Every structure is written in C-alpha cells, then in structure tokens.
Amino acid sequence: MTTNIDSVNSAPIKTAGVADLFALKGILAFTILAVATLMSPVQALTAVPDYATLVEQQRPTVVKVSARKTVQATNRSQPDQRGQQRSFPGPRQAPAQGLGSGVVISPDGYIVTNHHVIDGADSIVVSFYNREEHTAELIGSDPRTDLALLKVDTDPLKAATLGDTSALKVGQWVIAIGAPFGFDFTATQGIISALSRSLPSNDSNYVPFIQTDVAVNPGNSGGPLFNTAGEVVGINSQIYTRSGGFMGLSFAIPSNVVMNVTDQLRTKGYVSRGWLGVTIQEVDQALAESFGMDTPRGSLIAEVVADGPAEQAQLQAGDIILSFNGSEIRRSAELPALVGTVIPGDTVDAVILRGGEEQVLAIKIGELAGDKQVVAGSTPESTGLGVRVRALDANEKSERALEHGVLIESVEPGSLAANAGLQAGDVLLEFNGTTLHSAQDLKTALSDARDRESVAARIDREGNSRFIPLRIK
Secondary structure (H helix, E strand, O other): OOOOOOOOOOOOOOOOOHHHHHHHHHHHHHHHHHHHHHOOHHHHHOOOOOHHHHHHHHHHHEEEEEEEEEEEEOOEEEEOOOOOEEEEOOOEEEEEEEEEEEEEOOOOOEEEEOHHHHOOOOEEEEEOOOOOEEEOEEEEEEOOOOEEEEEOOOOOOOOOEEOOHHHOOOOOEEEEEEOHHHOOOEEEEEEEEEEEEOOOOHHHHHOOEEEEOOOOOOOOOOOEEEEOOOEEEEEEEEEOOOOOOOOOOEEEEEHHHHHHHHHHHHHHOOOOOEEOOEEEEEOOHHHHHHOOOOOOOOEEEEEEOOOOHHHHOOOOOOOEEEEEOOEEOOOOOHHHHHHHOOOOOOEEEEEEEEOOEEEEEEEEOEEOOOOHHHOOOOOOEEOOOOEEEEEOOHHHHHHHOOOOOEEEEEEOOOOHHHHOOOOOOOEEEEEOOEEOOOHHHHHHHHHHOOOOOEEEEEEEEOOEEEEEEEEOO
C-alpha cells in the first residue's frame, strides 16, 4: 500500500490498513524507547522550562522600588553678566532617586528588597505590574545581609513562595524578574553557576551567595530569582563587573537567609546573630598535609577571642572545625554564615580536628555586637507640623522604656514644630489626646484639630516626659 503526500494536487490519501497501523506503532514505540535510553532521569527533569507561563504567573508578585532621598549637592558656579565664573557657596540639598526591585512575600503586604536600594531614603514607593503605586513603610533593614523589609497597606496581594535553597544544585535553571536600568518587569534566565560563594566584603561574610549567569544589571537589585517551579530561591544583590554592567557573574542572597532575616525584622525590628569569637583561615593543600589531612577541608582557627564563646568552649588556635551544628564545612568561608544563623544563647555541637583526632565540643553561642544599632526603623514621613517622623522600632521602644510613639527625625526651621520647641530626637507620645503609633496617626490627629488655635502634645525627651503647647493657627 502506498500513499502520495508530495503534492496537494495528488490523488486522495488512502486510509492506512490495520496492519500498517500496528507496524507504525511498533516503529514509534521503538524510537521513543531508544531516545529514552539515551536520556538520563536528570536530563529529563532539567529540560528547558516553560518560562512564558512562569513569568506570567509570577510577574504580579514583583515590584519596582523607587527610593527618594535628599542628598548634599556640590557647589555650583555659573558665568555672570561679564562672562566670569561666579560661585554660590554654602551647602545645598538636591532630590535624588534610587531604583531597585522587590518581591511580595505575604498577602498582607510585606515586600523584600535590598538594603542598599532604600538606604537613606526619605520615602519609598513601590510600583506593581498593574501600574498601581503605593507608599511603603520600612519595617527594618539589615546591612550585613543587604536585605530590607517593606510593608504596604492595600488589598490582599499575590505573594511569591520562598523555596528551600538547601536542595539547590549547580546547573539548575533560574530566572530573574526586575527593573534593570528602570525597564520594569524584565525577565532574564540562566543557570546556577556556583553555590555558597563568599565575596570580599566584611558585611558579606554572613551570606553564602548563589552565583548565576543570569543577566542582572543596576535596577535588578532586590528582585527575585525564581527556580523552574516558580519559587523564589534568592534575592538578587550584587554583580561582578569591570564595566558597570553585566559580565556573566551575578550573586543572589539565598531564600533560607531571606526567611531568617525577614522573620526577625517582622517580629522585633532588628536581626540577632550568633557569635563564636574566633579568627579563621582557609585550609589549603599544604596546611592540610601539615595537619595530617588527606584533603583540604574545614575552617582553621587562627585566633580565639578572650572570654568569647569559643574560649569558654575550650576551642584553641590550631583546631580545625570540620562541621558545625550538623553541617559539614568544606571551605572556611562557610562557617560565619552557619554561626550567624544560630540563635544567641543556643548550644550547638562542633566537630573539630585536634592533634590528628576528631573531637566533639558543645558551644554556647554568643550574640554578635552592633547589629541592633544598624537596623533602620520606619521611613520618616512629612507632616503638617514641619517635622519628619517615623514609628519607633521594637529595639528603640525597649531602650527608651516606651510602649508607643513616633520619633522626630528632623524639624524644619520656622515651622509650627520649631516654634513650639520640638527637637530632632524627641519622641511624640500623644497629640491632642491621641496616642501615636505611626506617622499616619499624627497626620490624622492634626487634621482633626484644624479648628483649634492650639493643642497639647506629650513628648519624651531624653527619658523625661512632658507636655508642650503647639499653636497650629
């Protein structure tokens, strides 16, 4: 039986007989089996994903972050009527705007971005894919991990899912969505190039970065890195470049770090980290041989801080930490991130190599100093009084023994607040009988009092509470 399919003008195609169909099925089955035997299970699972569907589903969870701030401008000079340069001395302030990206992590409005995107911002605005814009409150930020947590008050949002990064493997497909150079909601894809990268920065020691070849440029900072299941596995943070643009090396903060930091920022406004109290160095081949090791691994203790957790646990210079809290240490740079995730006060086990023999020591972890002081509070907001205020974070409330209040960050000269004697650093507790928890509370209380000549405000100044009259007309 023959069938002519070479031309549309040929005779009608004959219907295949039953015997021909069985023969054709046999050929197809053999072909599929042959192809399947050439593909490993890993190859089958790592086929090129459906990026179009992934982007369509996850794009609503991504935001563009606009951080507006006032910067000190340099003195300018310009020609006068005689053509000579005339300078205008004295400090000047000029508006500036930083752009980045972010991702919604909960339906109630919490958004993650980078600390360096919003650092020093006077106001923060986030833009969604549906072109809605909302002013965001800064819940807190953490320079050591370059993470910041924002909050918007709006209808329930579509939130992305944070994935478990402990199962990531080099070679997996990933995709970034962000606003490179302001081109919002741009998608770029690539693979994971390496895991647990340590970058040459003191603040980066607590982040085991995910290295990818995904095209990331200025403006992508703070945006999500998705796996093929649509889970956020990282927050894009840094690139390695000699040109100022993408050169094939981009680095993301693992989602496991993101979850730990944002949970702490949400609950207490700052981040606590474990502290071991040692100086460490890499174990290379020569050192490994000198310590009787077959291969280089672990973290070599070069110095132990006096009276620190390590000394109290009897760790010594020359010990090599092979595993910490159940995690094997392959490179020395992995240790700080592991220590940082331990809750201060918890006791963990460490396997060390000392004198050619392995030992297990129990270590009570201390708290890294300085972290509470570097956490930002809410973004300062302008009010009709001529002050910029923000809500107190949990740490500030504890230090000042206050349950509520808004901190005055700046006072405009000649304003109602300045004339009443309010100062930067004062905490407004009440305004016209209204208890204050946020800048919005103050705005509402001021609006309600517009028909009055003056009102009383209760403040806290250096631990002392007092009332101050404010004339608002």
